[in-house]
Amino acid sequence: xxxxxxxxxxxxxxxxxxxxxxxxxxxxxxxxxxxxxxxxxxxxxxxxxxxxxxxxxxxxxxxxxxxxxxxxxxxxxxxxxxxxxxxxxxxxxxxxxxxxxxxxxxxxxxxxxxxxxxxxxxxxxxxxxxxxxxxxxxxxxxxxxxxxxxxxxx
Amino acid sequence: xxxxxxxxxxxxxxxxxxxxxxxxxxxxxxxxxxxxxxxxxxxxxxxxxxxxxxxxxxxxxxxxxxxxxxxxxxxxxxxxxxxxxxxxxxxxxxxxxxxxxxxxxxxxxxxxxxxxxxxxxxxxxxxxxxxxxxxxxxxxxxxxxxxxxxxxxx
DNA sequence: CACAAATCTTGACTCGTTCAAGAAAAGGCG
DNA sequence: CGCCTTTTCTTGAACGAGTCAAGATTTGTG
Numbered sequence: 304x305x306x307x308x309x310x311x312x313x314x315x316x317x318x319x320x321x322x323x324x325x326x327x328x329x330x331x332x333x334x335x336x337x338x339x340x341x342x343x344x345x346x347x348x349x350x351x352x353x354x355x356x357x358x359x360x361x362x363x364x365x366x367x368x369x370x371x372x373x374x375x376x377x378x379x380x381x382x383x384x385x386x387x388x389x390x391x392x393x394x395x396x397x398x399x400x401x402x403x404x405x406x407x408x409x410x411x412x413x414x415x416x417x418x419x420x421x422x423x424x425x426x427x428x429x430x431x432x433x434x435x436x437x438x439x440x441x442x443x444x445x446x447x448x449x450x451x452x453x454x455x456x457x
Numbered sequence: 458x459x460x461x462x463x464x465x466x467x468x469x470x471x472x473x474x475x476x477x478x479x480x481x482x483x484x485x486x487x488x489x490x491x492x493x494x495x496x497x498x499x500x501x502x503x504x505x506x507x508x509x510x511x512x513x514x515x516x517x518x519x520x521x522x523x524x525x526x527x528x529x530x531x532x533x534x535x536x537x538x539x540x541x542x543x544x545x546x547x548x549x550x551x552x553x554x555x556x557x558x559x560x561x562x563x564x565x566x567x568x569x570x571x572x573x574x575x576x577x578x579x580x581x582x583x584x585x586x587x588x589x590x591x592x593x594x595x596x597x598x599x600x601x602x603x604x605x606x607x608x609x610x611x
Numbered sequence: 612c613a614c615a616a617a618t619c620t621t622g623a624c625t626c627g628t629t630c631a632a633g634a635a636a637a638g639g640c641g
Numbered sequence: 642c643g644c645c646t647t648t649t650c651t652t653g654a655a656c657g658a659g660t661c662a663a664g665a666t667t668t669g670t671g
Contacts, residue, residue, distance in 0.1 A: 316497075318617095319616095319617065319618070319667085319668050319669070320668080320669095321617095321618065321667075321668075322667095323618085323619070324618090328613080330485070330590050333641080335628090336480050338658095339658075339659085340658085341509045352619095352620085353619085353620090354619065354620050354621070355659095356619075356621080356622095356659095356660090356661095357619050357620075358660070359658095359660080360618075360619075361619095364618095374529065374531065375532065377527065377528065377529035377535070378529065378656060380657095380659090381531070381658085381659090383613070385479035394574055394575065394577040394579060396577065398582075403574075403575040403577060404575075405573065405574060405575075406573065419559065419560065420548055420559060420586070420588075421548065421552065421557040421558075421559075421590075422590070422591035422594075423548040423557060423586070423588045423589065423591070424588045424589045424594055425548060425585070425586045425587065425588035425590070425591050426551075426589075427586060427587040428584060428585070428586050428587075429584070429585045429586075429587060430582060430583070430585075431582070431583045431585070432574070432577070432579045432581070432582050432583075432585075433578035433579065433580060433581040433582075433583065434574070434577045434578045434580050434581070435577065435580075436575075436576070436577050437575070437576035437577070439579055440576075470671090472648095473636085473637050473638075473647095473648065473649070474638095475636075475637075475638080475648095475649065475650080476636095477649085477650070492627090493627075493628085494627085506650095506651085507649050507650085507651090508649075508650065508652070509628095510628095510629085510630095510651070510653095511649080511650050512651080513627095513628070513629080513652075514649075514650075515649090515650095518649095534626095534627060534628090535627085535628090
């Protein structure tokens with residue numbers, strides 16, 4: 304996944320290839336599950352002039368186009384990842400908010416057979432595992448969910 | 458589930474029995490999956506003097522105590538329900554944000570066997586089904602996710 | 612190279628939620 | 642039953658992720 308691939312991805316989705324978009328894709332690749340603020344910070348290391356609105360816009364269109372996946376565990380802000388279309392799920396640490404990938408255990412489309420769907424037409428089943436991450440398990444639970452990884456700026 | 462039961466629930470959780478708390482419990486019972494604003498509105502029909510902060514506080518302690526369950530699908534505000542401890546899941550309409558209950562199809566603890574959990578200690582698996590609700594399926598998709606049920610006040 | 616459409620910058624703003632301080636109510640005890 | 646401590650609630654300000662809007666730039670096409 305280099306810039307060349309990203310360019311193809313964008314063109315394939317009928318999106319123009321711009322410096323902000325490439326920078327966002329690189330940032331998301333480097334920081335899986337990063338929130339918008341972290342993506343913005345990472346982007347600005349390479350492209351200092353990119354506005355926060357541009358990052359919101361870019362993450363928005365990339366999500367709609369399926370080039371990135373947006374997740375948002377309860378109590379968390381939106382997070383983004385490049386891994387897409389492989390039906391994996393997420394573990395979220397109740398203590399520090401850390402997110403990790405979990406490959407689907409049941410099959411390609413796990414739990415997609417809900418018993419009574421009340422007439423809803425279901426197109427996706429999203430599984431979120433809740434628990435405690437390794438570092439919060441060993442150390443005494445001091446860290447709060449808000450005090451997570453990278454900080455955001457504005 | 459009448460006021461008498463609610464009182465027992467509260468005392469059993471070492472919580473004082475107050476008019477705001479009973480009103481919130483009644484509101485959540487009457488409006489499953491209601492957001493905080495809707496709960497506040499419903500509460501004020503019976504207890505006009507209850508502050509919005511009280512509703513936030515009450516919903517907070519009730520959630521911590523396990524008397525109500527808080528859910529928050531991506532892109533939605535927090536929602537609450539009384540159904541608790543029966544491991545059911547939710548379908549969320551991508552178009553209007555409507556939420557419905559779905560009983561667990563796989564078993565008592567579905568999908569709780571993640572393959573590689575990266576050292577996380579998992580205590581819950583939450584399944585969210587995404588799709589389109591009956592009314593958004595038939596009618597052309599006009600309604601937006603933000604224009605949902607009851608309105609909030611302040 | 613010029614032009615229309617898409618994209619980005621700038622800056623204000625919305626709204627769900629939280630923070631903080633003091634007033635009011637709950638429940639135990641005498 | 643009424644006092645006292647603690648919990649809970651009211652009031653009002655503040656926070657912050659995300660959105661809106663208008664105008665400037667850029668992209669890709671003809």
